[in-house]
Amino acid sequence: QKEVEQNSGPLSVPEGAIASLNCTYSDRGSQSFFWYRQYSGKSPELIMSIYSNGDKEDGRFTAQLNKASQYVSLLIRDSQPSDSATYLCAVTVTNAGKSTFGDGTTLTVKP
Amino acid sequence: DGGITQSPKYLFRKEGQNVTLSCEQNLNHDAMYWYRQDPGQGLRLIYYSQIVNDFQKGDIAEGYSVSREKKESFPLTVTSAQKNPTAFYLCASSADNLVVYGYTFGSGTRLTVV
Numbered sequence: 149q150k151e152v153e154q155n156s157g158p159l160s161v162p163e164g165a166i167a168s169l170n171c172t173y174s175d176r177g178s179q180s181f182f183w184y185r186q187y188s189g190k191s192p193e194l195i196m197s198i199y200s201n202g203d204k205e206d207g208r209f210t211a212q213l214n215k216a217s218q219y220v221s222l223l224i225r226d227s228q229p230s231d232s233a234t235y236l237c238a239v240t241v242t243n244a245g246k247s248t249f250g251d252g253t254t255l256t257v258k259p
Numbered sequence: 260d261g262g263i264t265q266s267p268k269y270l271f272r273k274e275g276q277n278v279t280l281s282c283e284q285n286l287n288h289d290a291m292y293w294y295r296q297d298p299g300q301g302l303r304l305i306y307y308s309q310i311v312n313d314f315q316k317g318d319i320a321e322g323y324s325v326s327r328e329k330k331e332s333f334p335l336t337v338t339s340a341q342k343n344p345t346a347f348y349l350c351a352s353s354a355d356n357l358v359v360y361g362y363t364f365g366s367g368t369r370l371t372v373v
Contacts, residue, residue: 250301
């Protein structure tokens with residue numbers, strides 16, 4: 149079992165729809181959870197971090213964390229073509245000093 | 260502006276050759292990391308360093324070497340022992356050694372074996 153698993157994708161949604169990206173992790177000692185956005189040919193960029201159960205909203209982005217189910221998700225409301233990218237889920241285990249990444253989910257938003 | 264500078268952007272390596280990828284940061288971060296990304300895949304950790312003159316192996320350290328002589332610099336050498344080095348290499352840093360707040364990435368080096 150991989151430490152961090154994401155929907156294999158690709159995921160395609162129409163412009164204006166809600167895109168839902170999912171991630172599960174295996175280590176219950178995980179303390180910090182991140183979503184990075186990576187445009188084709190570019191490096192990843194941190195867009196959301198979440199640390200406690202529940203929802204965290206930032207503009208059109210909402211991160212959701214459920215530690216009991218070991219599940220993290222990212223919702224993108226009112227999806228735009230500029231949101232088309234690969235989204236990487238990353239997890240840091242307490243005191244590990246490093247993050248582990250999932251393989252990413254590629255999102256395409258069609259005009 | 261503060262950030263991480265990776266060079267070169269593109270690098271071509273001949274069989275049996277060692278090459279060094281540069282990573283410099285002016286963020287005053289203690290922790291620095293090297294990841295490798297293959298097409299359609301996530302990031303795999305090669306080496307990381309949380310303090311000058313100390314570093315730890317990641318999941319795929321074989322065929323790679325690093326040094327950390329200065330806080331600002333964390334170069335990665337891809338040796339001839341790395342049999343399949345063609346990949347996108349990403350250097351990152353973290354404001355804290357426990358990576359509570361996530362990474363800042365450089366723009367990457369794309370290495371190709373010719």
